[in-house]
Structures are given as C-alpha cells and as structure tokens.
Amino acid sequence: MDRPAVQDYFSGEHAICYGCGNNNPHGLHIRTQWDGQYGTFRFTPKDFHTAFPGVVYGGLIASLFDCHCIGTAIAAAYDAEGRKVGTHPAIMFVTANLNVNYIRPTPMNRELMLKAHIVENKGRKIVVSCMLVADDMECANARVTGVRVT
Numbered sequence: 001m002d003r004p005a006v007q008d009y010f011s012g013e014h015a016i017c018y019g020c021g022n023n024n025p026h027g028l029h030i031r032t033q034w035d036g037q038y039g040t041f042r043f044t045p046k047d048f049h050t051a052f053p054g055v056v057y058g059g060l061i062a063s064l065f066d067c068h069c070i071g072t073a074i075a076a077a078y079d080a081e082g083r084k085v086g087t088h089p090a091i092m093f094v095t096a097n098l099n100v101n102y103i104r105p106t107p108m109n110r111e112l113m114l115k116a117h118i119v120e121n122k123g124r125k126i127v128v129s130c131m132l133v134a135d136d137m138e139c140a141n142a143r144v145t146g147v148r149v150t
Helices: 058-080
Strands: 038-043 050-052 093-102 112-122 125-134 137-148
Touching: 038 058, 058 093, 058 112, 058 125, 058 137
Parallel strands: none
Antiparallel strands: 038 112, 093 137, 112 125, 125 137
C-alpha cells in the first residue's frame, strides 16, 4: 500500500514484535491500514506457513488476528483523542484476550484479507472484532480485547 500503516509509526521496543515489528527481520510485518472505521490488512502465506498440504497453519492465523486487531485498536484510540497515528505521546496496547473461531480450512497460495472494527472502546480497554477472508469466503473470525499500556 502507498500510505503508511499503523505499524510504520512503531519505533524502539515497539518495533520488534514478531507479528508487526518493522525491526524484526524474521517477523510477519503485519501492516494495518485504518480508514477511520475499519482496519484492513492483506497477507499471502508462504510455503512454511503450512499446517498440512493446502491449508494455512492455525497458529499463524491467530498471530495475524492478534497484531492486526491491536493495530486497529491503536488507530481507533488515536482517532478518539483527535490525533494522527504516530503523534506523541505514543499510544500502545497489549492483548488481554484473543478468541479465534476457525470456520473452514484457510487455503494456501491465496491472498488473505483481514477486516477489523471496534466493538467497544471504554477507557483503557478496546474490543475488536475481525474476520479473515480467502477467495471471498470467511475462513475464521476473532474477537480481541486490548488494554492500553501507554
């Protein structure tokens, strides 16, 4: 994507996360795009993300949900304060709860699209709902609770 992702503004210790840190050369490099209502992210699994032939590993799917939903929570928190993502002081959340529902096997060799939205935003707690789609079919969904730490 041409525009910066939420994670592009992470620096220092916030940029080393395996899922979303730009400073982790072995990481997934999740990049959440925020439009003010939805966080979206597209990811194409590599061969080593296989659970068994033709199917994406479920742990990878959980990781995608985790970091993408936290990125969405961060963007929504900046919006709620009337600030642009990345302005100081930094806003950061950690995962308090991650609940994944696997609906059908997620196919390999396809672009996965994750779309998240805020369900609840109260104080330091944000609840995010997200779906993962491949080939126009929902393969999994998740509900993530994030707690603000900065």
